[in-house]
Amino acid sequence: MTERQHHPVKAYRNRVFLNSKDARALRILSEYLEPKSRFERHRVEDTVVFMGSARIKSREQAEEALRKAEGGGDDLEGARMALRMSAYYEAARELAFRLTQWSKALDQKERRFVVCTGGGPGIMEAANRGAAEARGMNVGLTISIPSEEFGNPYVTRELAFHFHYFFMRKFWFAYLAKAVIVFPGGFGTLDELFELLTLVQTRKMRKPMPIVVFGTEYWRQVVDFGALMRHGTIHARDVELMHHTDSVDDAYDWIVLQLAERALAQPGPML
Secondary structure, three states: OOOOOOOOOOHHHOHHHHOOHHHHHHHHHHHHHHHHHHHHHOOEOOEEEEEOOOOOOOHHHHHHHHHHHHOOOOOHHHHHHHHHHHHHHHHHHHHHHHHHHHHHOOOOOOEOOEEEEOOOOOHHHHHHHHHHHOOOOEEEEEEOOOOOOOOOOOOOHHHEEEEOOHHHHHHHHHHHEEEEEEOOOOHHHHHHHHHHHHHHHOOOOOOOOOEEEEOHHHHHHHOOHHHHHHOOOOOHHHHOOEEEEOOHHHHHHHHHHHHHHHOOOOOOOOO
């Protein structure tokens, strides 16, 4: 009886090894190299990042939910709040639309200031939707989490990424960003905002980073930046790292001015 010949598996095809703790460094590196390759292939040089809650509904969704609640459904007050918060969805959608139109009109070989989000629902969907409605490519950086499907249909297929490691996802948010707009959000949004503020404050991020904080009433209630300053835990100039607004027009004008003055003449991304 002939013995069956054993063919060893090549290391880069060994799924047991690749999913083991010993290959963690390879998995981390892949979440750097694969996005880098795709961004270069599609000539995406830099981005404008939108951050905000995945739970904020569009106006249409919120109005429908309110009708159901008023018809005898549960949580009428929650439905009313969702409708008020839907104004942020519509603002993110409009702002992304306008910024995409502006960026497409630039006389550049590269795709400049491409809208980028976390790729999920809520504010992320709104920004990707606005960019798509302006017929612009846009980026979605989704993350694997134990919940419902975390994606939206408006992300450009070629620029849809899915990460395992939060820190690699946040690296790609920061590395290509030339401006950031932060809408109302929860733990994830706060985490992303404060990490960016820390990088800018400590000058670990050397490039200019205009940061818009959209929704003054929400942010005034959620984070008391003035109290941090009064207690001496941040400097007065640290508060000036953010531009606070409730206006799409103001956000658009301020971001375009910052990008025109501080980014258009600059080389590629720099941390």
